[in-house]
Amino acid sequence: MEFAAAQWIAEPGLNHFLIVGALLFSLGLMAVLSKKNVIMVLMGVELILNSANINFIAFSRFTELSLEGHMIGLFVVIIAAAEAAVALAIVLNMYNRFKTIHLNDIFSLKG
Amino acid sequence: MEFTTLLFYLFSVVTLGAAAVMVFSKNIVHSAFALMFALIGVAALYVLLYADFMAATQLLVYVGGILILFLFGVMLTSQGTTLDFKTVTVNIVPATLLSLAAAILLILVFLQTEWVISEQPQATDTVRDLGMLLMGDYILPFISVGVLLLIAIIGAILMSTRLTEKQTGGN
Numbered sequence: 071m072e073f074a075a076a077q078w079i080a081e082p083g084l085n086h087f088l089i090v091g092a093l094l095f096s097l098g099l100m101a102v103l104s105k106k107n108v109i110m111v112l113m114g115v116e117l118i119l120n121s122a123n124i125n126f127i128a129f130s131r132f133t134e135l136s137l138e139g140h141m142i143g144l145f146v147v148i149i150a151a152a153e154a155a156v157a158l159a160i161v162l163n164m165y166n167r168f169k170t171i172h173l174n175d176i177f178s179l180k181g
Numbered sequence: 182m183e184f185t186t187l188l189f190y191l192f193s194v195v196t197l198g199a200a201a202v203m204v205f206s207k208n209i210v211h212s213a214f215a216l217m218f219a220l221i222g223v224a225a226l227y228v229l230l231y232a233d234f235m236a237a238t239q240l241l242v243y244v245g246g247i248l249i250l251f252l253f254g255v256m257l258t259s260q261g262t263t264l265d266f267k268t269v270t271v272n273i274v275p276a277t278l279l280s281l282a283a284a285i286l287l288i289l290v291f292l293q294t295e296w297v298i299s300e301q302p303q304a305t306d307t308v309r310d311l312g313m314l315l316m317g318d319y320i321l322p323f324i325s326v327g328v329l330l331l332i333a334i335i336g337a338i339l340m341s342t343r344l345t346e347k348q349t350g351g352n
Contacts, residue, residue, distance in 0.1 A: 088291040096284035103276035106269040131230040152333035159337040
């Protein structure tokens with residue numbers, strides 16, 4: 071039993087990368103849920119997207135997914151870039167209108 | 182213990198530690214720089230997974246592009262003239278409980294599933310193969326993503342120009 075555990079630690083496999091991805095996901099979720107600043111929430115979303123990408127590429131290294139996983143990861147990165155650009159434009163507009171970027175203070179849809 | 186094993190643990194600790202600093206830091210500029218180290222650590226993990234092109238893309242797009250965008254966002258939306266970049270943390274207890282539950286559930290599921298592992302040969306020509314795939318099986322998503330980027334650029338420009346118009350129109 072001891073030997074198996076030591077071997078599991080010494081040889082990083084699929085599960086190790088998946089666990090890193092899961093921890094990164096939970097940290098991103100924490101940032102999304104607990105921050106008042108819109109930009110911090112967006113950073114949390116980026117962390118979540120990165121954790122999903124780690125999972126895809128780990129599967130492409132260790133299973134039959136092979137290069138298709140890289141492909142999905144590439145598209146995730148492209149869409150994350152588009153999302154960040156549009157979201158930050160929205161945040162700047164919002165700051166111009168409400169003079170704040172705290173999520174609690176922004177509750178009117180039609181200003 | 183092999184060298185790659187050590188590298189794996191080093192870069193996982195860098196990634197997760199920087200992400201934790203990002204989440205728990207009070208200063209939003211510190212958070213942005215911690216996010217940079219987390220993204221670089223993720224790129225290093227990609228290299229360990231034989232995904233060299235993905236690692237280069239990660240460095241160029243995230244560290245070179247999105248992070249600069251975030252820093253601009255932080256600078257342009259800081260309130261007043263005081264250098265006050267504090268972030269406020271709200272409902273910390275439910276958020277901690279939910280993210281802990283998510284982490285524990287995900288790790289349990291990952292450990293209990295029997296993955297069908299087939300050791301892939303070490304990829305040597307990733308960029309060439311990715312290019313062949315992009316121009317072959319993935320030509321439709323490739324073009325759609327190009328249109329999506331165009332729409333995103335036009336949308337961002339439209340929103341920011343309307344912003345300045347209103348400012349000058351008010352004066």
